[in-house]
Structure formats: structure tokens, C-alpha cells
Amino acid sequence: MKTLVIGDPLLSSEKLKIAVHEIMGEEVEVCCVDWKPANDEEFWYLRSIVEKNGPSVGKPPQEIFDYVGEVDMIITQHTPINEQIIEAAKKCKVIGVCRAGVENIDVTAATKHGIPVCRTMGRNANAVSDYTVALMITEMRNIGRGHAALKQGEWKKQYSNYEFVGDMYGKTVGLVGFGYIGHCVAKKLKGFDVNILVYDPFVKAEEIEAQGCKLVSLEELCEKSDFISMHARLSDETRGLIGTAQFELMKPTAYIINTARAGLIDEQALIAALQDKKIGGAAIDVWWVEPPAKNHPFMTLDNVTITPHLAGSTKDAFNRTPYLLLEEIKRTAQEGKPRWIVNAKDVSVELNTLQ
Structure with a gap:
């Protein structure tokens, strides 16, 4: 078997190669290519436009074409895999992506050519759920604002929410979406003795109740929650x-937390809600345009905590991901029961030759 691994600034081809050998066997021939934008700023910009507009707008390394016509498997993370690459992959039996989203893969072209696309579900669930809980506490307790004030020499004790600063104990948390990350957030919040409401039309009430949570409508979740945390996929x-x-x-004391996708929330509606103090505050890690403009309204609002899309970016998550992906590809090849293949309904999954 021959595999092409395409690294990027966050997960190198060398690390992908090691994972392929550990999971699929040392006998697998691995070809290495690294996507190397000019600098970090260009990488994040290119990644952002691919997220929004698909792989056709990306700039993958031309070296891919030196190998792609002879490989059985392609493994990558953020590198755009466009229609031209897929058409050249004459022998490819599977494309594996070290992330849950497949925005950087032309799935339509892959389906047309009979190539399954396997993503990595839950790869950064621990990282994002940790960060989500941290943002809840940070926003409610003014940790970021207190730090910033003290750095400026100001001993500040009161902030915009001083009339209703509270404890986590007894609060109601509404989770919008109950996938891998939503499950992890619920599990980690249990130690705070909170009540958890869930809105997710794709999950059965029994599954949600089994986790000690309650399935509700979006309207009820908005009305009753002290924290509303976004964990749905953007569609x-x-x-x-x-x-x-x-x-x-x-509630005028409610906080909204977004570590998922910015587009889940209407940007102008959120700005207005914060400016008019219709809600208690917000903590935002994902942006409608990344990086945001220097004069974005959030920069001057005193009831929002902002971070530069950090929630899922831990070395532990990045290093663990290729192992999760390759284990899933290997399991699918052996059992023929695809779970993480996004085009499984359209593609006959025949990966037995990868064993």
C-alpha cells in the first residue's frame, strides 16, 4: 500500500508518517508533502477562505501531483484537496481528513470518482469542551477584564455585570448541539451541579436524558438558560x-458562549444585544471574519470576552488526531461499517485492499 501524507504548519507530514506506520504497518510506503504558506498570517488567511468558499480557492502545494497518481490513500488536515487533485488520484481508495469538518475537501468530486472521504469526529472534543467551560467562568467572573485592568495599573472590582455576578452552582446551561463536544461539555459541567438543557433535533430524548440532561425546544432553552453554549455544525x-x-x-443576565462556528449567531443581532444590555454578556472564540477588523464593536464593549479561535488548538489534540483517523479507516476496512465517512451513502466503501 502507498500513502500520501500532506502536512501543514499545525501537523507536519513527518508526524502523519509516523502515525501511518504505527497504525497501518511499517511496510506501508509513505510519500510526504508539506503545505507551507509564506507565514502564519497567510496560512490562517488561506485556511479561512477555504473554510468559507471551499477547496477550489485554496493554494495546495504543486508537489502533490508528483505522487497523487500512484497512492492508495491520502491523509491531510487543512490542505485544500480540490477537484484537480482528486481527478489525478487514479488509484486512491480513501481520503482521510484529520478534522471533523471537510470544507477543505471537494467531496462532490471525490464522490464522482468513487473515493470515500473519512473525517475525524471528536478529535478536539476535550480541548474545545475544556475551553468552553473556561470561557463560561471567565465571562461571568470577569477574569479577562480583571487581568487587563490590573495590567494597566487599575485595581478594579466592579464590571458591567456587578449586580448579578454569580456562582456556577445551580445555574442552568443550555447546549445548542449535542455531538461529541456537547457531550463532553455536559460531562465536565456535572461537577458544578448545574442543570443542563439541550436543543438538538437530531438526538433522541432518551440519549440526552441518559446523560442527565433535558431535551427542550430552542425557545425554551433561550428563555431558561443562564448560559447558552453553541455546539452545532454550521449549515x-x-x-x-x-x-x-x-x-x-x-434573560438579561444570560451569557452566550461560542466555540463552534461564528455563523451560528447573527453577528449584528449579537452586537445589538450586547450594546443594549439585553443579555449579561458573551464569550466569543470564533469570528465571522478572521482576523476581525481592528474597529470591530467587540473591541470596545465591556461585556464580551474575545479570543482568537483558540479552543481546539492544543498540541495534544493535533497529535492525537491522525491516530484516531487511521484507526477508523482501518476499522472500516476490516468491518465494512462506515461511521465517519461523509459520502458513505453515495460511495460503495471497499477498503479491504488497505488491510
Whole structure:
């Protein structure tokens, strides 16, 4: 078997190669290519536009074409795999992506050519769920604002939420989406003795109740929650899921947390809700445009905590991901029961030759 691994600034081809040998066997021939934008700023910019507009706008390394026509498997993380690459991959039996999203892969082209695309579900669930809980506490307790004030020589004790600063104990947390990350957040919050509501039309009530949570409508979640935390995937159906109507339902003391995708929340509606103090505050790690403009309204608001898309970015998560992906590809090849293949309904999964 021959494999092409395509690294990037966050996960090198060398690390991908090691994972391939450990999971698939030392006898596998591995070809290495690294996607190397000019600098970190260019990498994050290119990654951002691919996320929004698909792999056709990306700039993958031309070295890919030196190997792609002879390989059985392609493994990558953020590198855009466009239609031209897929058409050249004449022998490829599977494309594996070291992330949950497949925005950087032309899935339509892969399906047309009969190539399954396997993603990595839950790869950074621990990292993002840790960060989510941290943001809840940071926003409610003014940790970031206190730090910033003290750095400026100001001993500040009162902030915009001083009339309702509270404890986590007894609060109601609403989770919008109950996938891998939502499950992890719920599990980690249990130690705080909170009540957990869930809105997810794709998960059965029994599964949610088994985790000690309660399935509710989006309206009820907005009305009753002290924290609303976003964990849904972004799609045409979920874009702008939280907008003006939902903010009108929220408590004036409620906090909204977003470590998922910016587009789940209507940007202008959130800005207005914060400016008018319709909610208690927000903690935002994901942006509608990355990086945001220097004059973005969040920069001057005193009831929002902002971070530069850090939630899933831990070395532990990046280093663990290729092992999770390759174990899943190996399991699928052996059992023929795809779980993480995004085009499984359209592609006959025949990976037995990878064993």
C-alpha cells in the first residue's frame, strides 16, 4: 500500500508518517508533502477562505501531483484537496481528513470518482469542551477584564455585570448541539451541579436524558438558560440560528458562549444585544471574519470576552488526531461499517485492499 501524507504548519507530514506506520504497518510506503504558506498570517488567511468558499480557492502545494497518481490513500488536515487533485488520484481508495469538518475537501468530486472521504469526529472534543467551560467562568467572573485592568495599573472590582455576578452552582446551561463536544461539555459541567438543557433535533430524548440532561425546544432553552453554549455544525439550516428573536427571549443576565462556528449567531443581532444590555454578556472564540477588523464593536464593549479561535488548538489534540483517523479507516476496512465517512451513502466503501 502507498500513502500520501500532506502536512501543514499545525501537523507536519513527518508526524502523519509516523502515525501511518504505527497504525497501518511499517511496510506501508509513505510519500510526504508539506503545505507551507509564506507565514502564519497567510496560512490562517488561506485556511479561512477555504473554510468559507471551499477547496477550489485554496493554494495546495504543486508537489502533490508528483505522487497523487500512484497512492492508495491520502491523509491531510487543512490542505485544500480540490477537484484537480482528486481527478489525478487514479488509484486512491480513501481520503482521510484529520478534522471533523471537510470544507477543505471537494467531496462532490471525490464522490464522482468513487473515493470515500473519512473525517475525524471528536478529535478536539476535550480541548474545545475544556475551553468552553473556561470561557463560561471567565465571562461571568470577569477574569479577562480583571487581568487587563490590573495590567494597566487599575485595581478594579466592579464590571458591567456587578449586580448579578454569580456562582456556577445551580445555574442552568443550555447546549445548542449535542455531538461529541456537547457531550463532553455536559460531562465536565456535572461537577458544578448545574442543570443542563439541550436543543438538538437530531438526538433522541432518551440519549440526552441518559446523560442527565433535558431535551427542550430552542425557545425554551433561550428563555431558561443562564448560559447558552453553541455546539452545532454550521449549515444552511443552522446559519443565524441565534438572532434577534432568540436574544429577545433570553434573560438579561444570560451569557452566550461560542466555540463552534461564528455563523451560528447573527453577528449584528449579537452586537445589538450586547450594546443594549439585553443579555449579561458573551464569550466569543470564533469570528465571522478572521482576523476581525481592528474597529470591530467587540473591541470596545465591556461585556464580551474575545479570543482568537483558540479552543481546539492544543498540541495534544493535533497529535492525537491522525491516530484516531487511521484507526477508523482501518476499522472500516476490516468491518465494512462506515461511521465517519461523509459520502458513505453515495460511495460503495471497499477498503479491504488497505488491510
